[in-house]
Amino acid sequence: MKACYEKYFRDNLPHIFCPGCGNGIVMGAWARAMDEMGLENNDCVAISGIGCSSRITTYIDLYTLHTAHGRALPFAIGVKMCKPDMHVFVFSGDGDCAAIGGNHFIHACRRNIDMTLIVINNSIYGMTGGQYSPLTPTGHFATTAPYGNIDPAFDICKIAEASGATFVARGDIYNIRQMIDLIKEGHNHKGFSVIEVVSSCPISYGRRNKINGAPALLRYIKDHSVPVANAAKMSAEEMKGKWPVGVLYKTEAKEYVEAYQELVARLQGGS
Amino acid sequence: MNKVRLVQGNEACAMGAIAAGSTFYAGYPITPSTEIAEYMARELPKIGGIFLQMEDEIASMGAIIGASCTGVKAFTATSGPGFSLMQELIGYAAMTEIPCVIVDVQRPGPSTALPTLSSQGDVQQARWGCHGFHSIIAIAPSSIMEIYYQIINAFNLAEKYRTPVIFLMDEEIGHLRERFELPEDYQPEIINRKKPESDLEVYLPYINDESNGVPPMANFGDGYRYHISGLTHNEKGFYSSVPSVVDTEIRRMVGKIEDNVDDIAQFEEAYADDCDILVIAYGSVARSAQQAVEEMRAEGISVGLLRPIVLWPFATDYFTKACMGKKAVVVAEMNLGQYAREIRRIVHTDTPLKSLTRVDGEFIYPIDVINAVKEVL
Numbered sequence: 001m002k003a004c005y006e007k008y009f010r011d012n013l014p015h016i017f018c019p020g021c022g023n024g025i026v027m028g029a030w031a032r033a034m035d036e037m038g039l040e041n042n043d044c045v046a047i048s049g050i051g052c053s054s055r056i057t058t059y060i061d062l063y064t065l066h067t068a069h070g071r072a073l074p075f076a077i078g079v080k081m082c083k084p085d086m087h088v089f090v091f092s093g094d095g096d097c098a099a100i101g102g103n104h105f106i107h108a109c110r111r112n113i114d115m116t117l118i119v120i121n122n123s124i125y126g127m128t129g130g131q132y133s134p135l136t137p138t139g140h141f142a143t144t145a146p147y148g149n150i151d152p153a154f155d156i157c158k159i160a161e162a163s164g165a166t167f168v169a170r171g172d173i174y175n176i177r178q179m180i181d182l183i184k185e186g187h188n189h190k191g192f193s194v195i196e197v198v199s200s201c202p203i204s205y206g207r208r209n210k211i212n213g214a215p216a217l218l219r220y221i222k223d224h225s226v227p228v229a230n231a232a233k234m235s236a237e238e239m240k241g242k243w244p245v246g247v248l249y250k251t252e253a254k255e256y257v258e259a260y261q262e263l264v265a266r267l268q269g270g271s
Numbered sequence: 272m273n274k275v276r277l278v279q280g281n282e283a284c285a286m287g288a289i290a291a292g293s294t295f296y297a298g299y300p301i302t303p304s305t306e307i308a309e310y311m312a313r314e315l316p317k318i319g320g321i322f323l324q325m326e327d328e329i330a331s332m333g334a335i336i337g338a339s340c341t342g343v344k345a346f347t348a349t350s351g352p353g354f355s356l357m358q359e360l361i362g363y364a365a366m367t368e369i370p371c372v373i374v375d376v377q378r379p380g381p382s383t384a385l386p387t388l389s390s391q392g393d394v395q396q397a398r399w400g401c402h403g404f405h406s407i408i409a410i411a412p413s414s415i416m417e418i419y420y421q422i423i424n425a426f427n428l429a430e431k432y433r434t435p436v437i438f439l440m441d442e443e444i445g446h447l448r449e450r451f452e453l454p455e456d457y458q459p460e461i462i463n464r465k466k467p468e469s470d471l472e473v474y475l476p477y478i479n480d481e482s483n484g485v486p487p488m489a490n491f492g493d494g495y496r497y498h499i500s501g502l503t504h505n506e507k508g509f510y511s512s513v514p515s516v517v518d519t520e521i522r523r524m525v526g527k528i529e530d531n532v533d534d535i536a537q538f539e540e541a542y543a544d545d546c547d548i549l550v551i552a553y554g555s556v557a558r559s560a561q562q563a564v565e566e567m568r569a570e571g572i573s574v575g576l577l578r579p580i581v582l583w584p585f586a587t588d589y590f591t592k593a594c595m596g597k598k599a600v601v602v603a604e605m606n607l608g609q610y611a612r613e614i615r616r617i618v619h620t621d622t623p624l625k626s627l628t629r630v631d632g633e634f635i636y637p638i639d640v641i642n643a644v645k646e647v648l
Contacts, residue, residue, distance in 0.1 A: 012509060041496060042492075042494060042496065045491055047337070057498070057500075058498060058500070058509065058510065061496060062496060063340075063491040063492070063496050063497070064496075064497075064498045064499065065337065065340060065491075065499045066498065066499065066500035066501065066502070067333065067336075067363065067501065068333075068359055068360060068363050068501055071329060071330070071333045071359075071360065073330075073333075074297075074325060074329070074330035074331075074332075074333025074334045074337065075333045075334070075336060075337035075340075076337060077323070077330075077333075077334050077337065078295070078297065078323075078333065078334035078335060078336065078337025078338035078339075078340075078341075078345070079337040079338065079340060079341055079491060081295075081321045081323065081334075081338065082295065082321065082337075082338050082341040082342075082343050083341050083491060083492050086491070086492060103326055103327065103330075104326065104329075104330055104333075107325075107326040107330070260316075260321065263316050264316050264319050267316050267317050268317065268319065
């Protein structure tokens, strides 16, 4: 069967992404996942915050809501509660999700509401020209860390797990087939699914960190991405500066919309 | 039969919201507005509606806007510090023209200030709290029955004009209890947003050819897939920085409210045409002003009361006419003269304007209004 992911895009390309940006790769992987799952445009909502990755909602042909910086998840919760049958995808970046949207992020995880959050982590604020984010590794350079970043970085997958998300995975823009599968598995999981995608910003991140050019940055990402099974056998020292990719955590727990519907049923049945 | 009850202001607000057809509330607890959240938490699930306690007021705004995109009537309630946090997404709702209602039970500020006391300090914040170019509707009720009727009006105006509406209560009116009784067979007039009738392919969510400047709004799930963004956008909803597009959209957005002030504005007058001295007051303070005016009229003082129920958009023509020829105008409010500033703009420069202010959390009593009037007699 021929793949038909064009139907998930609007005709308003070209996009704003710089040459070598990973956002297009993630957007393409998402569309392929949509196609493989056979989801209809009219059954899906995509919601995003502010930043390069959040511009994805401009290009994909669903009901799309491009919100304010860091705020996509509260909007998404409002939509999902009112339209439980719709598939909700949230696109966010490392700054959008882990900094200004950090509080909304942990509370969305806690509620375990059924939606799929894709966090495109390029380790930098790209839209504003290369400032460090909470996911910029310590020691790396940014326009606001001209002498090297002294802030420790978050591991948002660990935050997600600790906060109550019931599906947590990490992919990267080199292993596209894996990313497609992670998006599908996350979507098919009932509950709050977090998929971090390690991505590239050659212009604002690579350039300042002596990883010059998109191919070099892609190779860097490939070399630092370790399948979870392999990572489990490696020492902390061996894993230093690297990150495990694959499904990191998966569990079953009461989904929020369902819990709310049970509450309503209990009240309406009992009166 | 509608029973007579003793009802608190915040409770009347929550009851009215449900009567208006609201089935979605998201909020964060804050004094002196919390009773509204508690009421909604208790009642909404019973009718299949949705109550969410969010992690903060920003999230509360986000949730109600998201809910409104699906077609439900959504609202939140807060007070000073929470209202400050909400400004970001009130601006978003204004920019994207998504109907919602924000109840602000005012308390003194800035910052935490006096959480349990009363104020009208958010009048200008309601108008100008978010950055940039927008207009807003703000309503200030002054009795328990009026809270009930006007919160319904707030939802109706939000739907009719595709705009956030600020419901500016104050602690005094929020916690007041008084007689609540609906007329026999009362049925509120309910307005719903205009839906598109165009083909799916040609729907323009921000079209500029409607007579009153309010484009029809499709709900998520209706089949009209479209894009909503806080960026300046063209008629399709997509980002545009083309000066002529930006200018047209912003002016339409502001104009749909400012040009319809005659439809939106509401006032109550007592002897306002027939007086030398005009007192202007709103919200709970108007109750003191009303009593003061009655007492002074009994003494033979030529005084009248003008009570704006809708504070924003500012009814320039109406106020100009009402203040014309008066010996003096007194504006009484629990702030440092926020509405007096608006009145000053339209009162003849030779007409004395007394701004009666109070910011210590205490109420403005009838005697305070009487003394203020006597100063300008």
